[in-house]
Amino acid sequence: MVTSLIAFNKPYGVICQFSEHDTHPSLKNFITLPEFYPAGRLDTDSEGLLLLTNDGKLQTKIASPKFKLPKTYWAQVEGIAVPSAINQLQKGIELKEFVTQPAKVKIIAAPTCLWQRAPPIRERKAIPTSWLSITITEGKNRQVRRMCAAVGFPCLRLVRVQIGEFNLFEHSLALGKWQALTENNLFS
Known part of the structure; x- marks a missing residue:
């Protein structure tokens, strides 16, 4: 199976971008998969579940308020x-x-x-x-x-x-770690 969706447990202080930042670690410090981008954001001072994908249609489905996830x-x-x-x-x-x-x-x-x-x-x-x-x-x-x-x-x-249906604690996703998902993990 080709991974197109991952869940990441973002620590406090990590910026939701892959490019280097002067004062904060970035997603690049935790995720080395190419061509993945956040489907939505979490502020630097917020923590927890962040979804990333390399599929533009899925990114829209997750992040857009139109889909009310x-x-x-x-x-x-x-x-x-x-x-x-x-x-x-x-x-x-x-x-x-x-x-x-x-x-x-x-x-x-x-x-x-x-x-x-x-x-x-x-x-x-x-x-x-x-x-x-x-x-x-x-x-x-x-x-x-x-x-x-x-x-x-x-x-x-x-x-x-x-x-959606994916809960950080039900899946025991440790801080600073990521895991592959399928759309079925999000949408019932």
Whole structure:
């Protein structure tokens, strides 16, 4: 079988490009397959599941909001999340240039399966944190971070854990590692 789709567990601080960068490691430091490109992006300060492909049609199917492929994130936010904020996120948030589609959002316990982040998040003794599971079908620039900030709960840590049917932890994909997939792993 020829590999046309891979899943990568992107560490914090890695930039989502293959070309060299002055201050950040790039995908080139982890993936040596030729002609693969990200199907969507993760900010340098976000972690977790990134899909890459060498098939342009598949890249569009994964990244385009037209196909509404759900993406689930675990967000550690500053403060104790309240039901009114969850309701706002679930209905859609007005950001500067667009209104987000409704999201699936719930408060979760601090995940025990996550790796230690390097460097660790800044913690303030007087301000507690909460964890949210947020599923969106869009994926605009820094969308989840902006949504959380708009309801008064800035993101301290953001980890994408699932795209479509593929879950990072169900497949035991270690930090900084990648594995080959098929479309069946994503689409039911």
